[in-house]
Amino acid sequence: MTLTNGASKPYKAAIIQDFSTNKPWGQMTIDATANFIRRGIPHAQVDHYRAADGETLPPAKDYDLFVLTGGTVNLLEEETPEWALRVLDLIRDAGGLPRTKLIAFCWGHQAVHYAFGGVLDLLEEGPRIAVEEMNLTLEGKKLFGKETLKYHKRYISRLAPDFTALAERCEISCSKEKGILTFQGHPDLSREIVRALIDTDDGLYKPSETTHRSPCGKLFSSDTADDGDEVWYKIMDFVSAS
Structure with missing residues (x-):
């Protein structure tokens, strides 16, 4: 429960569908x-909230937790859809609230x-859908308690200020100051x-891309066991930490 002027209120989480x-x-x-x-x-x-369908987004102060999903909008294009601009505003607002946490996957990580x-870049081999093994940094090993992670994955070339890389190639990042944890991949899938x-x-995901080796690490078939369930326990530990 969260507290408001000494009174308890329900813990509120919002999934922002991108x-x-x-x-x-x-x-x-x-x-x-x-x-x-x-x-x-x-x-x-x-x-x-179905952000990509134009639903009105709530004020950041109304929630204890936001989870941003993946999506397909290219933030490198000259014109960004209005709904995506509203999501970017929500991210900035949530990052400025000391008691609000934000978790982001794939497009949400980029956003x-x-x-x-931060600086975005194109993934030369295009979108991928498979289980990929990635090496964790020292800080990542501390958070997840292991050397590598495997989960379904789709690039940030330079992290935004105040963020720490938890995996190589900026694939997982964290800002304890802003209460934000982001994943380029999909522990949600x-x-x-x-x-x-x-x-x-x-046609967005080509079958061959589920089995080819990637420069990011070892790429497995989409039937390979992943660490998504285990990762979620660590995500919620982060969310629950004061």
Whole structure:
């Protein structure tokens, strides 16, 4: 519970959906994220905002936690959609609130660093959907308690100020000052969700890219076991820390 003027109120979390789809994997992703939040904070009120569909976003001060999903909007293009600009504003507002935490995946990871002055770059081999093994930095090993992580992954060439890299190539980052933890990959995607995504893919993810070796690390097939469930325990430890 959080406190307001000495009175308790429900812990409030908001999932900000940064993709637009009516395919089954979309709701599966939102439901899985909500379940992970409630596993860590059983009494949490979890709300869902379809940012990419133009839904009005709440004030940052109204929530204890924001989770930003993946998405496909290219923030390097000259014109950024209005909804994405509103998400960037929300990120900046949340980062300025000492008691509000923010977790971001994939596009959300890129948006956080874009919002705070980081540098984005294109991934030469294009989008990928598979399980990729990445090496953690010393700070990353402290947080996750292991040498490497494996999860479904899709590039930040330079982190925003006040952020620390938790994995090589800036694939995981943290700002304890702002209460933000970001992942270039997808600990939110289970094997079941990935299979549903591949089954309804419209060509964005090429089949060969699920098996080819990547310069970022060892790339496994989409059926490979991942660390997503374990990572979520660490995410919620970060969220719950004062």
